[in-house]
Amino acid sequence: MTQQFANRMYTVQRSFVREILKVVDDPSIISFAGGLPNPKSFPVEEVSAAAVKVLKESGESALQYSTTEGYLPLREYIAKRYSKYGIKADASEILITTGSQQGLDLIGKVFLNKGDLVAVERPTYLAAIQSFGMYEPRFTDVKLQEDGVDIEALKHTLKADPKLFYTVPSFQNPTGITYTHEKRKQVADAFKDSDVVFIEDNPYGDIRFMGKDLPPMRRYMGSDVITMGTFSKTVSPGMRLGWLYAPRDIMDKLITAKQAADLHTSYFVQRIVYQYLADNDVEKHIKKIQGMYKVQRDAMVSAIERYFPEGIQYTKPEGGMFLWVTLPEALSSMKLFDMAIQDKVAFVPGQAFFIDGSGQNTLRLNYSSSDEARIEEGIRRLANSMNMLLEEKKNDIITVKR
Template sequence: MNLERHFSDRARRMSPLAIRDILRRGDQPDIIPFIAGQPVPGLFPLRPLGQLAHQLQDVEALQYGNSEGKRPLRDRIAERIPAASGERTLIISGSQQALDLTAKLFIMPGDKVAVAEPTYSGAISTFQVYGAQLLGVACDDEGMVPQALEQALAQGAKLIYAIPNFMNPTGVDMSLARRQAVVDLARQYDVVVLEDDPYGALRFDGDPKPNLLELAPERVIYASTFSKTLAPGLRLAWLVAPDWAWEKLVIGKQTADLQSPTYLQQLVYELLEDDFLERQISQLCAYYRQQRDWLLAAMDAHFPAGARYGRPAGGMFVWCELPPHLNATALLEEALAQKVAYMPGAAFYPNGGGDHTLRLSFTLATAAQMEVGAARLGRIFGKKS
């Protein structure tokens, strides 16, 4: 018997996320947690959600809803996003679903997609399942390099995937000039842009910059989520789409899971009254700013001179480049043996490379853990330099 022979070509392209095994090995209670991009549980709005759940007696919240999502929640979300409207805001089940829906709409096997190099590993996996050829676009401290993006578009990329605000994994906040260059090139080559914005609300320093949606609403599909500001277990996110893509995205949502949970939509809608989200975000930013500063201070004290890293203005990550002869993937084994976990940067490169890079999350570790963890990593990296 060989029933696996009946798998579709798409199923045969499915493979576990490269980071899944690393996350599993690093998710141990005695390991210093620099590894996962998880929000801090201590700031989840557990009590307000519990109180609202106790008070929510509306039977309609337990009924089927429409695929677009509850209109009052969509309107409330759109109020916060320039160039968005509730009418064209779709409630989805986590922003990962935005990647899947967009890939479902636009990618045929062999199609080319322009992605930052490095970029979010979940996007790499999703696009590859649909058969995309990923064209890596070089990045620097300002974001995607326009010349590299144009080269990918000239090679036939039909979709640009971008994380302008505090990119995962690098934490880079794309400059306004680079944002404008992305949309200008998208117009020049007449392609679609998927803007993934899970971290935009978590800005510690500087002023917000326009989202790509605001700069080119006619061709940008914008996705964001409550996972980083409220709680990831809610699995509620949204995308904003131009008129021409709206109906197909709604149909894609219908075929995927019919709708996102009505009850949770109502619960979050109630939670967003009275500026709750603004207060929650302010609290998160204050906490994460301090966490970032503690991690950078520990790295400054202990990392070898050849290590390069920046000071992210928001988000959850510090990106580090070691001297080129060091292999962060290979050195992870020694780090885990010393009870420290980080994410090797190679997992974020769609076409290989990045062996000398790593991503450090500053959300979960305590200040004391950061000091100890950075010291241990500094010794590991330093003795190999």
């Protein structure tokens, strides 16, 4: 049989990160490559108690088909939680999704015609490129600075009239960068008279372990924004439970798309997570996660300060799970990867997060899935590889000069 796949399948690649993760599956490798939450943070016993309770009290209902929109008490819980940022959300504006990854797919489905322009950050979350890419848009990107997106570049991009602007304003994957309060206001201002749909992906917002908490962009923007959320970083990623928060006219289309995509997200999972949220002190649990990640982040920053050679730049995130490293421009992080993997330490070369394959001198480090000892040892090894690479480069230059 000669299959003729759809055109989109010839342009979209499998996730480079996931392919790398397969290479580093060897447990003897210290991996800063993945994006896994620390499993020690998972509320295993509490989830077990919630599962037993749900099945005992309403087992037949919890195992039956349910509505596309999702379990109403869970949607009400999510809507209510936004009030801590002064945001008045209504349950009718919340759609439960199979992880926030599905949110990306549904947004692509609802908005994108082939050839539409999508603006993302530079660098951006890889899986967003993948999901949107399935709908065959063109991509453009807007440079990230230390305090958030470059406003002048953003204004310039908005003039090209993209359909969507996709951003992770808090503890971004891959850079760990967070938009400041001032930058958030400026961004909201730039979108004031714009028809561009603002997509705020906020998986890490709750995982702030230092600095002053900031409201989601939704608070700054008024109503013209879709905010994506998830329980992956606060309860469990394996559950696959996220949500979209969107104005009702958009929500109506998102529900139609969701219905066609999987009817509804596992109702069993929705019921259990809601029961867990209702029966436990979730804020205390989140504080515990923040504490764990702070220790892990500090261990990595401290080791970097001690081991990395001069001339290497890196972010110092106040939350989330990632730290971003920039090598001197002439150095290749792919080459560094090849060296480091020999020494049994892994990371993700940064070019995976650029729409045009640039960023060849950048890399992403994850600290949430290694303990302090492994972070220390891994950074030491990585620094060794960096020194080797620098040495090699110096010799290259000398060779060229001769």
